Amino acid sequence: DVEGMLGKDLLQMIRAFFKVVISSIQSLFIMRDFKPHLTVGVGGYTSGPVCLMGWILRIPTAIHEQNSIPGITNRILAPLVKKVFISFEESMMYFKKGKLFLSGNPIRDELMNPEVFPGRISKSIDETIKQRFVILVMGGSQGAKAINKAVLSALRKLKEGGFLPFVIHQTGSQDFKEVIADYRTLGIDGEVTAFIEDMAAAYTRADLVICRAGATTIAELAALGKPSILVPYPYATH
Known part of the structure; x- marks a missing residue:
């Protein structure tokens, strides 16, 4: 402690x-x-x-x-x-x-060699998203309320415009129930979870990543060549 x-x-x-x-x-x-x-x-x-x-x-x-x-x-x-x-x-x-x-x-081995470390996201999910644009959202291991709210607002507007991505969303434990309820209300397909156990599987499926600008995350995104929208933590010391 x-x-x-x-x-x-x-x-x-x-x-x-x-x-x-x-x-x-x-x-x-x-x-x-x-x-x-x-x-x-x-x-x-x-x-x-x-x-x-x-x-x-x-x-x-x-x-x-x-x-x-x-x-x-x-x-x-x-x-x-x-x-x-x-x-x-x-x-x-x-x-x-x-x-x-x-x-x-x-960089973790499983990120660079995902075929050696099979993902845990279910095959039914794989089939669902095979032909879809996939967005991975994560606000760090604890989640980020501001990112969760902003993404849901953006998804609402995307749906109104006729664009329906598949979203893999790590909410953090505190916001999980609220966020998954919002997805159901909006009728948007997604894999909503408090914490992603297998980042290699999530990264492999993602076409775009929305996340915090942590050093390790940026290194992983650069190594994988993943397009991203980075949201820096506003209260960081540096």
């Missing part, structure tokens, strides 16, 4: 600090029992306690920075770790050169 401290008031920052301390102690006990050979952090406040305890326990530790401007956690951890993997050359100025390795953003 840990939370970030940026953008918080004083009371929230104090609470977040104590959560970081508690999480660090918990991580220490877990890692002493688990005895990992390597610790890898990928940024974000959740990586901080684990990588810090890895360093204290003298476990080889590395971090991977997915963005061009490093986050605060990776900047703090950089002097402690053995290796810093970066995705963009622009990140070099923020880290000590002797530790750097320009790796790019890793």
Whole structure:
């Protein structure tokens, strides 16, 4: 149970600090029992306690920075770790050169070789969408209310204009019931789910992707050559 401290008031920052301390102690006990050979952090406040305890326990530790401007956690951890993997050359100025390795953003094997990892979307769905224009909508693993509302509004107008795409829509758990009810009301075909387990299958079927502009997502879209409409998270630090 840990939370970030940026953008918080004083009371929230104090609470977040104590959560970081508690999480660090918990991580220490877990890692002493688990005895990992390597610790890898990928940024974000959740990586901080684990990588810090890895360093204290003298476990080889590395971090991977997915963005061009490093986050605060990776900047703090950089002097402690053995290796810093970066995705963009622009990140070099923020880290000590002797530790750097320009790796790019890793892409999951199943995305590049979908035939090796058969998709979980049902064959009946495949047959339904074979001759249709398919739009994949996702607002991140937690969904995004603003994207959900905007897409439904756009679909309503597309239907009025006589264009009926098939939509694979990841809503997030909070909006799932509301969004699936709206699809039924509109009479629009779609595979609506709170969370997509098999992204390779979803990407393979998509003709257009509407999503957040996360670094990993952009790397996947670029590798697959998928047309996309990117909606940046408006409250991102950088």
